[in-house]
Structures are given as structure tokens and as C-alpha cells.
Amino acid sequence: MLLLVFFTFLSYASASCPCSDESHCQPIASPPKQEIFAFSTEPNNWRQYDWSKVTTVALFRNPNDPELMCYAHSKGARVVLRGLFSxxxxxxxxxxxxxxxxxxxxxxxxxxxxxxxxxxxPISDSDSALRDDLTQLVFDTKVAFAGAIPGSQVSFDIAWSPDCADGRCYDTVGLANVVDFLVVMSYDERSQIRGACIASANSPLPQTVEGIEMFRKYGIPDSKLVLGQPWYGYNYPCISMSDGNICHLEEVPFRGVNCSDAAGSEENYSDIQKLLINSTSGRIWNATLCAPFFDYVASDGRRHQVWYDDPQSIGMKCDYVVANGLRGIAMWTSDSLDYSNTPDARAQTKAMWDALPTW
Known part of the structure; x- marks a missing residue:
């Protein structure tokens, strides 16, 4: 009870407003029902975001950015902290x-x-007490923020599948009941490769849909599911190539599985577009996975294969979100595009933002 009183007191103890219009220091009272949730990791790219679409910016960096806060609030968009806890x-x-x-x-x-x-x-499937502690922490967070910032938003980032993906055996239903919505991180879906140790899509449409459908089967409402999408891909050095343009990978273990996407390196969409210019294959569309990839030869003579998402693959998953009434889309990260002023950069960046839904 004392804790709740303290947080309620904080709601009246706000710092001085840095905005020219003091109303922009107030929390967003009437947010939209759908979400375009932008993870921000760099301090200046936000100026080039498509603010006709952004509804929430999550600051995965220094949260003291008054200029962004004032501007986002002027556009009716929320700005939220990143919450890390061991x-x-x-x-x-x-x-x-x-x-x-x-x-x-x-x-x-x-x-x-x-x-x-x-x-x-990770939390083991057998450690129900630890799962309960996590759910309790998230519940306490929701209560505290509601008391201190009326109408505040509390969300939770969760793996692409509720079926203990990456060893994260969380109380998915309990978490969903507590928060405003889950951000389903439908990327790094090859963090645990249980089949052939080969390069493949980071966020293939069939597997992404399979994961979301599992959340829905758990009874989690569509209004509590935001589909996280990668604005990055993986650059894989191939130890060998076989028929069908199959890139075989070095085995790099991750959380009990011998092969993982850690055999490659993450590349921002902006850097992938530069690599694509000098590829040996050109862009190849995999119609089964609904994802593009290409090959190139590095300066050391080694062959690489790059799998990524682009407006076509992102657009198909956005179509699924809209058709099934999900809450929205999140981008990891909204800073992975080329926000420079060259004609190519402007066109590539516009195409990625245009692929997002407009409700």
C-alpha cells in the first residue's frame, strides 16, 4: 500500500517541461488502437521517421531526449523506456x-x-517459481506506472514462439493478461537450428505465422499481439555450397542446440543494400519462405550468403497482421535504414516505411 501511495505521489511530482508547448509534456491520453512500434537505438534518425505511422518509440538508448519526446508528443506518439532486469x-x-x-x-x-x-x-520449463516471479514483476510494473502516469503503456518483448523458444519458458498467458500488449520478436528465428546447419531466412513467413498462431491458440487476444519485424538480416560465411544454392554453416551452439544464426553476423538493411550491389547472384526470392537472399564473394575469396527482409517480405507479414486483426507491427530497429540524403537511400527508406500498414 505504501508503495502505491509513493507512485501516486510521483504522478504529481513531474520535472519542469522542456517543450515550447507545455501540453507536449503530458502523457498521450488517447493513443490509437493499432501500433507502429519503433525501437530507437540511435539519437538522430528519428527526425526522418514516417511520423504519419509511428505510434510508439521505445528508447533503447539514453532516455533523456527531450527534443524527441516533445516532437513525438506533438504527433500523438508515445515515448517509452527500455526496461531491463536480470x-x-x-x-x-x-x-x-x-x-x-x-x-x-x-x-x-x-x-x-x-x-x-x-x-x-532463459527460464527453465521446470522453474515455475521463477516464471511466477517474472510475471509478478511485470504486474507490479503495470500497477506502478498506472498509478504514476495515468494511461501509461506497459509492453513486454517475447520470443517468436511461446513454446520455450531459446529456453524462455515464460508464463506467456500470465504476462499477456498483465501488459497492454506483447511485442512478439519474430526474428532471429534461427537462433536454434534443429535441422540442417544451413543459411536461411531470419523471419520466414510460414514460421512467423506458426508462432503467432500458437499465441492465439493459448487464448491471447489479437489486440495484445504486436508482430516484431527485422529491419536487418544475417550475413553467413559458407563453409561449403551444395546444389540448390545451399550455404552450409559452421556449427555454433546456442542454448543447448549445436547450430545457430550466430554462425553469421547481423547486418543492417542499409548495409545489406550496399552488399547487394556487388553480389554474384543478384536478389533471389525464396517463394517457400517468402524471403530474399543473395550471394557475394568477400575480399578474402570466401563465399557468403545474406538473408534479410525487404519491402516485399515485410509487406506480406503486414498483410497477415491486418487480415487477422493483430494490434500492429514493431521494427527492430527503426534506425537500420539509410537516412542519408542520396536518391537511392531516400527511395529504399521510403519503400520500407511504405510497406508498413496504414489503418
């Missing part, structure tokens, strides 16, 4: 309460609209 500390209620107090204070100080909780550590 699974190893979940059993310590004192640590949880201290973390929560700090998050609320920070959100109030910077005139933010909520928090996006990003906890990706």
Missing part, C-alpha cells in the same frame, strides 16, 4: 522494488509514457 535477481523482492522505483522516477523525469520490458534470459 532473471538472476527475480527472487529478490528488494531488488525488484528498487528497480521499479527507479524506472518510474526516470519516466516521470523525462515525461515518458511507459515502459517496454525487454527480458530475454
Amino acid at each position: 532473471v538472476a535477481k527475480l527472487t529478490n523482492k528488494t531488488e525488484r522494488d528498487l528497480w521499479l522505483k527507479t524506472q518510474v522516477e526516470m519516466a516521470k523525469e523525462y515525461h515518458m509514457d511507459g515502459i517496454n520490458i525487454d527480458i530475454e534470459d
